[in-house]
Amino acid sequence: MANDKPNQPQDESRRRFLKYSGTALGGVVLGGVIGGLVGSNLKQTEKETAPEPGKSGTAPENKDYNQALMFFNQDQFLTAEAAAERLFPKDDLGPGAKELGVAFFIDHQMASAFGTNARDYMQPPYYKAEATQGYQLVFKRRELIALGLDAMNQYSNTKYQKPFVEIAPEEQDAVLTAFETDKTEIKDVPSSNFFAMFLNLTLEGAYADPLYGGNRNMAGWKMRNFPGNQMSYTDYIEKEEFVKLEPLSLHDHLELG
Amino acid sequence: MATKLPKVPVVIVGMGWVGGIIASELTKAGISVVGLERGKSRDTQDYYHVHDELRYASRYELMQDLSKETVSFRNTMKMRALPMRTYGSFLLGEGLGGAGVHWNGQYYRFLPYDFEIYSKTVERYGKKKIPENMTIRDWGITYEELEPYFVKYEQMAGISGETELPPNIGKMSKPFATGPMKKSPGMKLFEDAAKKLGYHPYVIPSANLSEPYKNPDGVERAPCQYCGYCERFGCEYGAKADPVVTVLPVAKQTGKLDLRMHSNVTQIIHDGKKATGVTYVHTPTGEEYTQPADIVILAGYLFTNVRLLLLSKLGKPYNPETDTGAVGRNYAYQVNGASTSAFYEDREFNLAMGAGALGSSIDDFNGDNFDHSDLKFLHGANIRFTQTGLRPIQYQPVPAGTPKWGAEFKKATIHNSNRVLSVAGQGASMPNRYHYLDLDPEYKDAFGQPLIRMTFDFEDQDRELVKFIAQKTKEIADQMGGTKTEIHDSIKQYNIVPYQSTHNTGGTIMGSDPKTSVVNNYLQMWDAENVFICGASNFPHNSGYNPTATVGALAYRTAEGVQKYLDKGGSLV
Secondary structure, X not given: OEOOOOOOHHHHHHHHHHHHOHHHHHOOOOOOOOHHHHHHHHHHHHOOOOOOOOOOOOOOOOOOOOOOOOOXXXXXXXXXXXXXXXXXXXXXXXXXXXXXOHHHHHHHHHHXXXXXXXXXXXXXXXXXXXXXXXXXXXXXXXXXXXXXHHHHHHHHHHHHOOOHHHOXXXXXXXXXXXXXXXXXXXXXXXXXXXXXXXXXXXXHHHHOOHHHOOOHHHHHHHHHOOOEOOOOOOXXXXXXXXXXXXXXXXXXXOOOO | OOEEOOOEEEEEEOOOHHHHHHHHHHHHOOOOEEEEOOOOOOOHHHHOOOOOHHHHHXXXXXXXXXXXXXXXXXXOOOOOOEEOOOOOOOOOEOOOOHHHOOOOOEOOOOOHHHHOHHHHHHHHHOHHHOOOOEOOOOOOOOHHHHHHHHHHHHHHHOOEOOOOOOOOOOOOOOOOOEOOOOOOHHHHHHHHHHHHOOOOOEEOOEOEOOOOEEOOXXXXXXXXXXXXXXXXXXXXXXXXXXXXXXXXXXXXXXXXXXEEOOEEEEEEEEOOOOEEEEEEEEOOOOEEEEEEEEEEEEOOOHHHHHHHHHHOOXXXXXXXXXXXXOEOEEEEOOEOOOEEEEEOOOOOOOOOOXXXXXEEEEOOOOOOOOOOOOOOXXXXXXXXXXXXXXXXXOXXXXXXXXXXXXXXXXXXXXXXXXXXXXXXXXXOEOOEOOOEEEEEEEEEOOOOOEEEEEEOOOOHHHHHHHHHHHHHHHHHHHOOOOOEEEEEOOOOOOOOOOOOOOOOEEEOOEOOOOOOOOEOOOOEEOOOOOEEEOOHHHOOOEOOOOOHHHHHHHHHHHXXXXXXXXXXXXXXX
């Protein structure tokens, strides 16, 4: 079942929410539904016009000034983009990592608290761990990713006399496999650590909310028929048939000042 | 030098479910309470942009900051414990509401068998049935004694469930507060298959409200929208019962709760017989305060409860070599890993939709509901199909043998994203003499105090349980009309890397023997009568269920105990 009003599901789901929560809104609300949420719902329903082309939900034709680098150098960016594309390639189902902006996503993540392991326990001492004890490296994520991308280029230069971005796709896969299976190492760190982290980042970049720089135009979600950020599925949860909804992002849910 | 504050009747450490319930009950009775919470404040307004898988599920927005404090871990006493540097196996909550904010809302009362597991096992199979080093014991309280407290929690939280429940689980004196959740097609397939096999399926009791509800305290909440963002997320509707939308507003409204955020308790002050208060650090300023109190209540997650006792040298630390002492004993977990996936080539399901506690389950192979005479394990698992809302970063469904990346991987994950239903067992975890918690000799937290150290592994009991339960999941999944099924029936060593469950239990266990348990059945500490400790840290073992129902019931029991103690003092048993 396709949604018959792809441009307005946001308001519909909000109305549905208001309908179902009616009794709570009428009474003394100690917990639960709060004023801010309700207030913005009401405001939103007043401007029920469909978004103009070029706004959220459709491909912007202009430059995206958010697409620039916060952490990678130019080579690292291009290597990340090419490597991520092999892990999550464009095919007849839809775009690959490059088109989805995955390399921008990874760059931005490396510049964030996640890249510097800000919320991880990083106190010494560091010992060699059993596999059951998890990540025990003194390297921060951004250091491992940057060194790993450099190492892939070096490996590629040594083996194919060309940087990673210039070798054939099959050769790129061979380099990635070498890193995945610890056929090389990065400053004494098993290369599989880098590979696993990079693969994870690639999938995150394909499927995280577009606000983080990947999953461009929600194309990752569209391929999977993932509806993104919807307010309510109360009307669909019992349905036998598959319900295909136009996805919504967090941007669609933001009240702009 | 710490600033000494005026004495109060009651101080509670931790403002999650346990702290919230006790604060609510005591303040309603007119007793003044100071609530100390080390994290920040929260309310539903904070979840306006909560449908963000990356931020909440992958980056652990609601969880404890591990850079300040974590847990160290080893499988056996022969290994060196190393710190859990990043999240994996389980997630530690922090902030107002604690882990009660990021739960799924699956609500199961433990079985009558659980509370008398030792006696009932010996009665049916003889002492020899219990393997060496398996330290199961009766809890010092029966299901019947705890029953009224389950009812209190259910009415407060508005637990949704069926009126008629199978005969193989504990009897209820009062039906659930609201009707069951809606049934998705996957739930119907599971229930039909289970019934065909002669089992007793029922809709999982849920703290995600099925209908609008006003609880006995006058708190009104809206129903669940099946939006698919529960576990690891807060509920923007307040539909999922959590302390912030249920008990804490009630406590606040009495004017008797002095709630202090960013207050990290570092020490229980005591003279060996009684506590006189606690010391805490106000984290934004680093200022240290002493809060004197007549009664100290530990209401943290189990690691906090155990660690505070050990750091404060209160109670007798457990020694696995000599099998003496109590604090840190019987750490247990959850034994997952038994499951079967049913693949459907001919249809797709709305698997992005769901609720944390949406699903159906059976208890025909849980507890002692089946004959263990010829089996090499005790207890069992609740077997269920759940539809909690599958999200695209963390859910990458592929049939066995699919490459881990590249074109084939992409195609398989996209093709299968709405085509797999999984039937899984949530296995009970039996305690073992060598599974315990103590202080780490090397690693420290941000205040320079030792981390808690966990020594834990899976045993033959767990591997046998998984093998058996997996066959049962396959039996059911095979009847669910899929194109093919794939069974997962083995677990190896316990590994702290992959996420498994945030159902960690034990360490301050309850019981009737002051030598080997930390608290009596009012959750009052044997070694310090004005200290109460409550949470899953009280469980002598973990059942084949989610723990919150039993934690909630114990919290109501504690609140009653505290009031009794304020009236007459002394040991309550």
